[in-house]
Each structure stands twice: as C-alpha cells, then as structure tokens.
Amino acid sequence: MHELSIAMGIIKIAEEETKKANKTAVELIEIEIGSMAGVELDSLHYVWKTAVKNTVLENAKLEIDYKEGRAKCLECDTTYKVNKAYDNCPKCKSYFKNILQGKELRIKILEVI
Amino acid sequence: MCGVCGCGTDGVAINKPNQEHNHNHDGHSHVHDGHSHDHSHSHGKTIIDLEKDILSHNNIEAARNRGYFEAKNIFTLNLVSSPGSGKTSILETTLKDLKEELNFYVIEGDQQTLNDADRIDALNVPVIQVNTGKGCHLESDMIYDAVKQLKPKENSILMIENVGNLVCPSMFDLGEQKRVVIISITEGEDKPIKYPDMFDSADICIINKMDLLPHLNFDLAKLKNYAMQVNHHLQFFEVSATTGEGMDKWYNWLKKELENNKIKNT
Numbered sequence: 001m002h003e004l005s006i007a008m009g010i011i012k013i014a015e016e017e018t019k020k021a022n023k024t025a026v027e028l029i030e031i032e033i034g035s036m037a038g039v040e041l042d043s044l045h046y047v048w049k050t051a052v053k054n055t056v057l058e059n060a061k062l063e064i065d066y067k068e069g070r071a072k073c074l075e076c077d078t079t080y081k082v083n084k085a086y087d088n089c090p091k092c093k094s095y096f097k098n099i100l101q102g103k104e105l106r107i108k109i110l111e112v113i
Numbered sequence: 114m115c116g117v118c119g120c121g122t123d124g125v126a127i128n129k130p131n132q133e134h135n136h137n138h139d140g141h142s143h144v145h146d147g148h149s150h151d152h153s154h155s156h157g158k159t160i161i162d163l164e165k166d167i168l169s170h171n172n173i174e175a176a177r178n179r180g181y182f183e184a185k186n187i188f189t190l191n192l193v194s195s196p197g198s199g200k201t202s203i204l205e206t207t208l209k210d211l212k213e214e215l216n217f218y219v220i221e222g223d224q225q226t227l228n229d230a231d232r233i234d235a236l237n238v239p240v241i242q243v244n245t246g247k248g249c250h251l252e253s254d255m256i257y258d259a260v261k262q263l264k265p266k267e268n269s270i271l272m273i274e275n276v277g278n279l280v281c282p283s284m285f286d287l288g289e290q291k292r293v294v295i296i297s298i299t300e301g302e303d304k305p306i307k308y309p310d311m312f313d314s315a316d317i318c319i320i321n322k323m324d325l326l327p328h329l330n331f332d333l334a335k336l337k338n339y340a341m342q343v344n345h346h347l348q349f350f351e352v353s354a355t356t357g358e359g360m361d362k363w364y365n366w367l368k369k370e371l372e373n374n375k376i377k378n379t
Contacts, residue, residue: 002250002281009167021159031167038284038310085309086342095342105168110161 003043006105007051013107018056023112026060030109034067034102035083041066056112069102171285174253178260178288182271187218188374189271191287193311194295195304196277199321201229202354203295204272208236210357211364215371216269220259222251222276229274239263250281253288270371279308290374297322298331305340312343317350319363324353 014026033039041064052058069082073089074096080089082102088095166172182189192200201221208217219240221229230242241259243251256273265271273289275282294315296304299322305312312318318340320333333351340347350366352359 002284005248005250005252005281005285006167009170012170013163013165013167017161017163021161023157023159027158036310038280084306085313085344086306086339088342096345106166107163110163112159112161113157 003039004047004051006039006044007047010107011051011055011057014057014060014110015055017110018112021112024056025058025113026056026110027113028061028063028109028111029057029107030063030065032065032067032104032106032108034104035069036085036099036102037105039105065108067101067104070100071097071102072100073097168284168286171253174257175286175288178253178256179290181260182288182290183378185265185267186375186378187265187267187269187271188371189273189287189289189291191273191275191282191289191292192295193275193279193282193292193315194277194297195279195300195308198277198295198297198300199354200274200277200295201232203319203321203352204274205232205236206354206357206360207272207364207367208233208238210360211367212236212238215368216266218263218265218269218271220251220256220263220271220273222255222274224248224276239265245276249276249278250285251275251287252285256287268375270367279304279311283308283310283314291316291370293317293319295319295321296336298326298329298333298336302332302336303339305336305343309343312340312347315344315347317348317366319350319352321352321354323351323358324356 010029010031014029018024018026033041048062052060070079071082071087072079073092073094075094076089076092078089078091079100082097082099086095089097192204194200204219211217217238219233219238221233221240221242222245223229223242224245224247226244227242230240233240241263243255243259245251245255251273273287292315294311294317296318298320301307320336326333337349348366350359350363352363354360
C-alpha cells in the first residue's frame, strides 16, 4: 500500500506550499497520474480521506488528471498506446520503446485560501 | 470563500464562539455589534501552478544519499524481491565468501524484528536494521538516518536489503548505484510481467534456488523472456545461495562494478 506514502507526499508538499503562500487551506488540488506510474487510483482514494484529516487538504477537492500510456517504437518509430510496461509495438512487434507519456506523478495546481 | 464565515461556498462554515466579525458581500450581508467593516474582496484565493513531482522529497533525499556515496566511493546496492526469495541468504553467502577481500556494510529493511540484522551481525559485518512498522518499503530518508549511524568507510560496499515486496519499493529511489531484483525458481515464471515496475527499475536480476531446478517444473527461458519484455537491459545471474553454485559470476560482476565505480568517482 505505497499509495499511503504517495498521499503523505502530496500532503507534505501541499502543507509547505500553503504556508509559503500565507494561506490556511487548500480548496482544490489537481494531480496528474500516469497509467504506468505505479499508483492504483482506488487505493489512493481509499487512503485519501484518512490521510488528509487535520491537514490543509482536509476539505480540498481532489481532481485527478489520468494520463494514458504512450510509447514510441525504437525500431519503426510507430507511436502507440501502452497499458503495461511489456506491451509491444502493434506494427513491428518490437518491445524496444521510449515511454512518451504515462509515468506522470505530480501535483499540477493548488488553489489555496 | 470567506475564511471567517464561510460564505461564498456551499461548504460548511466553521466559526469559533465569541469571535465577532462583520462584512458585506454581494448577495448577503451581516452586521452585528462589536465592529463593522465594508469591503469587497476576491475571497483571497490563490492558484499555485506547481507542477511538482509527488515523490520529489524522496528523490531529493535520494540524490543527497547518492552524492554522499559517490564522494566516499561507497558502492551501494538496493536488493529487492518478494518475501522468501532468498535475499538474506544471498547476502550471507556473499559476505562469507568476500568479507576478507572487500569492506561490506548492510542495512536491513523489514517491518518487524531484528532477525535479519542478527544473521548479518553473526558474520561480524556492520549492520543496521530499519523496521518500517506498517510501512511496506524503505525510503531515502530512512537510509540517510541509517547511514549516519552505520558510518560506512570509504571504498566499501553498502548492501541495502529492502522490505520483501515486489510492488512498493520500485517507486522509491534510495540513492543506490544499482538495483538488484532477486527471484527464486519456486516462484512463477511470470513474476516479471505480474510486477513489471520492479523488473523495469532493476539493473540486474539474480535467479536464486537454482539447485532445486531438477525437482521443479520451472521454465527458465520463459522467465528470462518475460523479464526481457519488461526491461531488455537486465543482466541475469543464476545462483544457489545454499550450494554456492553460480555465485562466482555475481561476485565478478560486483568486483567489476566496484572498480568501475572507483574510476567514475575519481
């Protein structure tokens, strides 16, 4: 259940940024999570409510921007959708690829009050 | 939203008793004894365009650890696997065979008990146990604290045995130079595609319990094929920590990497 660590990481950053902005609470938090970032959204939602208690995020609205995985084949340059690290190129079947999108795990925006 | 009365939202308003306030807004106003103030305000909302990595704290601490290891020429390995694949046994055999030749330090990660640290301590190798409690993986600040107590000498090898878990430790950089994933042949061949993140993030893969191969229905080629689908850079070592079979190749790799590390850091 590393999603709890992820939630704690989010809280730590939100606490720091809210303090830096001289504010007291977060109204909205927008997070970007890639499909291959290793985070289960259900688990994150499960721990979220408990984790944010008595923090600046307690009443914040959580918005998750989920990014689909995309890769570029190193053999034939085809760009294709990947769900799993071992998905191969639909055109030439090669496993060699560059991941273009899907590893995101970041806080995009905080609305603090 | 007004931070005092909560107006401007349909959320809950929380007020402390005996604290009077008064203000007018579009839409409603309230005036009461004590004081009054008219103002128009934009509800004090600030939007912070952050774009910050959620794991940034762990990554910064990991970079700090890595810098320390490089400066002191400490070659650091992060050993990861599912529970029971033989991480501690591989470590024990390695230490027994090489401790006269090389300087080793060990950080043991487990949720509970000092059992693993006791096994390493019995070999007279400096060791620190990190008990993560409910935590399922080691994080870079735990390594930072452990290293301060362990005080590894220059030109040594630091082995970090992570918590037995093929999922969570993959996301947490500890500042290691190389990540070693261990799998035993009593597990399924499809572990690399069931837990791709760990195999994707590893540099080498040690396949343990090879002495049991004649007794098992295990397809070694299939395992390697799956692992290569996830990470084609993986280098394999087939060993048995119990019989010592294949351990020499792993030792040679370790010595070679130590040498490369020295050259890189000088």
